[in-house]
Structure formats: structure tokens, C-alpha cells
């Protein structure tokens with residue numbers, strides 16, 4: 001009787017042990033998710049902007065661009081540059097704020113008109129140029145301070161309506177063809193000028209295409225970020241912004257963002273992925 005009881009207990013313990021071993025093995029077996037992560041060779045889920053939804057795209061992009069850092073792979077894919085321009089597009093978020101991102105993947109659409117558009121003082125702009133209030137104030141302060149040092153910062157094209165961009169884009173398309181026009185002009189609804197936060201500038205005499213050669217450009221390089229402005233399409237970020245280098249196009253993002261962008265040598269897309277977009 002006693003023996004039987006003992007046997008029964010042993011069997012129970014044995015079952016328990018087998019169950020436990022099984023449980024441990026099951027838990028250590030890599031899941032499909034882990035396997036996919038391993039394919040990325042150490043892309044770290046701890047990166048804030050790592051988005052598991054994009055994992056297959058990260059893997060594909062990494063294979064194509066082996067010398068990029070893992071962080072850059074994640075940033076580039078999150079921006080969307082693994083897909084063709086004007087495909088995979090979505091409506092811009094954070095409208096009527098300094099955080100809004102408008103590029104070849106994020107659009108405002110034809111009905112968007114920002115709040116608080118105001119004329120820029122004609123001391124610092126061509127007639128009828130508008131920016132949203134906060135950007136207008138910052139721009140005038142910047143241009144005023146530049147003027148004190150003997151530099152002419154003039155806004156030559158600022159807020160542009162959807163309709164204006166339709167006409168502009170069509171003109172370029174007719175002249176150079178769609179493919180070429182797409183490299184230097186935004187399609188209607190995709191122009192940052194429609195946010196009222198961007199402006200093209202020149203010094204009042206030199207053609208804006210040659211702004212880079214002027215002393216005003218050098219002043220802007222040194223000072224724009226102190227007023228909340230950034231050079232929006234830098235030379236070394238053509239891939240990320242989707243635009244050729246433009247020494248004349250500046251975007252208001254607010255001082256905190258502009259200082260960070262300047263310090264870390266980012267473009268606005270990269271800043272947006274790191275600091276604004278939520279995952």
C-alpha cells in the first residue's frame with residue numbers, strides 16, 4: 001500500500017519534471033519574430049523609432065545598403081525612401097504647427113490653408129509675401145538683425161497656395177518634362193511653401209540660384225538656427241529630402257528644433273523620425 005503510494009508520487013513528480021523541461025524548451029525556441037530580428041544583424045529594438053511593422057522593409061533595405069548603420073536604415077525606411085517618391089503617400093499630421101512634415105510622401109492636399117497667415121514687412125520681403133504669424137515674426141527679427149550687420153535677407157517666395165503650385169508645377173513640367181520637374185519642384189499639395197512656414201530668400205540683387213555664393217548665405221549658415229530656421233534641402237541629404245540642394249529655401253521649425261537639427265547635422269525628415277513621429 002505504502003509502495004503504491006510512493007510510486008504514484010514518483011510518477012507525478014516525473015510528469016511535472018517533463019512538463020517543466022518542455023516549458024523551458026518551448027520558451028527558448030526562437031519565435032519567428034526573433035528570427036526576423038536576427039536577420040537584421042543587430043538592429044536594435046531598443047531604438048526609439050524602431051517600428052516592428054517595418055521589419056521586412058528594414059531587412060530588404062539593409063541588404064541593399066550594407067554600409068549604412070542600423071540607425072540610418074531605420075530612419076531611411078521610416079521616412080519612406082525605400083519606396084518611390086509619390087507612392088505610399090499619406091496626409092501630413094500636426095497641421096498648423098511647426099512640426100508638420102510635407103515632402104514627397106506627406107501631403108497637405110488642395111484644401112489646406114494655414115491659420116494666421118500674415119504679410120511680411122516689405123523691408124524684408126517682396127510685396128505680398130506671407131508666412132504664418134510665428135514664422136513671420138521670427139523671420140523679420142532675423143532679417144532685421146542681419147541688416148544691422150550689413151546683410152540683406154529678402155523673402156522672395158513664401159506662402160504659396162495650392163492653386164499657385166498647380167500653375168508653377170505645370171509650367172516646369174511643360175518646360176523640362178515631368179521627371180526633371182519632379183527633382184526640383186513639388187507637386188501641388190506636396191509643397192512645403194503651402195504650410196506658410198517656408199520661404200525662399202535672396203539678397204535683393206544676386207539671382208536666388210546663386211544664393212550660395214553670397215555673403216548673406218554665409219550669414220544664414222551661421223545664424224538661421226538661432227531664429228528657428230533651417231536650411232531645408234542640404235547638399236548631403238538629397239536622398240532623405242527627395243530634393244536637390246537648395247541654398248535659398250529655409251523652413252521655420254522653432255528654435256528648439258532648429259538648434260538640435262544644426263547641432264546633429266540632420267535634415268528635417270530625420271529630425272521628424274527621431275523626435276516627432278510617434279511609434
Ligand SMILES: [Zn+2]
Nearest residue numbers: 193199200249
Ligand atoms: Zn522653396
